[in-house]
Amino acid sequence: MPVINMESAWNNIERVGYLDIEIDPALDIFQEIERLKKEKNAIILAHYYQEPDIQDVADYIGDSLGLAQQAEKTTADMIVFAGVHFMAETAKILNPTKKVLLPDLKAGCSLADSAPADLFSAFKKQHPDHIVISYINCSAEIKALSDIICTSGNAEKIIESVPVDQPIIFAPDKNLGAFLNKKTGRNMVLWNGACMVHEIFSLEKITRLKVRHPNAKLIAHPECEDPLLRIADFIGSTTQLLKYTQQDNANEYIVATETGILHQMQKASPEKTFIPAPPDNSCACNDCPHMKLNTLEKLYLCMKYEKPEILMDENLRLAAKKPIDRMLEISRAAGLVG
Numbered sequence: 001m002p003v004i005n006m007e008s009a010w011n012n013i014e015r016v017g018y019l020d021i022e023i024d025p026a027l028d029i030f031q032e033i034e035r036l037k038k039e040k041n042a043i044i045l046a047h048y049y050q051e052p053d054i055q056d057v058a059d060y061i062g063d064s065l066g067l068a069q070q071a072e073k074t075t076a077d078m079i080v081f082a083g084v085h086f087m088a089e090t091a092k093i094l095n096p097t098k099k100v101l102l103p104d105l106k107a108g109c110s111l112a113d114s115a116p117a118d119l120f121s122a123f124k125k126q127h128p129d130h131i132v133i134s135y136i137n138c139s140a141e142i143k144a145l146s147d148i149i150c151t152s153g154n155a156e157k158i159i160e161s162v163p164v165d166q167p168i169i170f171a172p173d174k175n176l177g178a179f180l181n182k183k184t185g186r187n188m189v190l191w192n193g194a195c196m197v198h199e200i201f202s203l204e205k206i207t208r209l210k211v212r213h214p215n216a217k218l219i220a221h222p223e224c225e226d227p228l229l230r231i232a233d234f235i236g237s238t239t240q241l242l243k244y245t246q247q248d249n250a251n252e253y254i255v256a257t258e259t260g261i262l263h264q265m266q267k268a269s270p271e272k273t274f275i276p277a278p279p280d281n282s283c284a285c286n287d288c289p290h291m292k293l294n295t296l297e298k299l300y301l302c303m304k305y306e307k308p309e310i311l312m313d314e315n316l317r318l319a320a321k322k323p324i325d326r327m328l329e330i331s332r333a334a335g336l337v338g
């Protein structure tokens with residue numbers, strides 16, 4: 001039940017993750033958000049996995065690489081990050097003087113959670129000659145223990161920038177790491193983490209779908225498991241999947257990643273059909289429960305009251321920034337500009 005009392009909403013923010021305040025049902029939230037953007041010189045950065053209403057009010061929609069690049073270059077005073085916690089943290093790491101807001105503090109990530117900093121630090125000590133390349137889906141503490149950050153859009157270029165005789169630890173996603181080992185011919189040591197959304201696709205249901213839609217192409221994110229990637233027609237980051245569906249001449253696609261991206265795919269190619277790849281449970285599509293904790297109402301409230309805010313210890317921020325800067329430099333040199 002939403003509360004009206006401001007003081008108790010304020011006090012409860014850590015426990016519930018957001019400002020639990022009732023909104024006047026007659027309020028035009030879309031219009032109010034636009035007004036607040038101007039009043040507060042705010043920018044809304046949204047991940048492709050956000051609900052369609054949030055994507056529609058965003059100033060920029062992208063995947064992790066694009067969002068990090070936008071966060072780095074924005075001149076706004078306030079960044080409202082419609083995504084999960086590690087993404088908002090990344091924006092704060094790059095913008096210490098700006099106010100970074102996350103509509104729901106509890107929007108976490110199973111992949112980031114699969115790499116606790118103390119265990120990872122011990123693992124790193126077991127491989128003293130290795131450098132660490134970490135996927136951006138990790139906490140600020142793991143970033144601080146890394147040499148270079150990567151995203152699924154630039155990972156190959158990042159790995160190729162490292163001399164071939166330099167041993168590498170890749171964290172935290174073992175599926176993406178295995179895929180990259182195959183693509184680059186490296187033998188990176190992999191941390192045993194995974195994303196609950198990309199691991200749960202049902203190969204059996206997808207195979208049946210392919211029989212029912214013989215002309216549909218299967219497109220997949222590299223966080224998916226190897227057996228699924230083996231039967232995919234195209235593998236790429238969320239942005240690469242979106243571009244592929246715009247440039248390719250097929251009319252039907254089975255999409256093996258979080259379903260939020262289907263909104264942009266359908267907008268960009270209204271004449272094509274996009275079928276969410278089914279997970280191995282009773283649902284027909286695969287939503288990230290963390291991403292979907294953000295709602296338009298929570299986004300509006302966090303803009304209005306400027307809470308919840310991402311705050312970070314300065315030493316941690318500086319240590320986590322180094323490997324992100326390295327990633328952005330390599331990406332720019334490779335022409336992967338956002």
Ligand code: SF4
Pocket residue numbers: 049084108109110111112137195196197198258288289290291
């Ligand atoms: S889709 Fe997976 S990797 Fe992305 S936020 Fe959700 S749990 Fe994390």
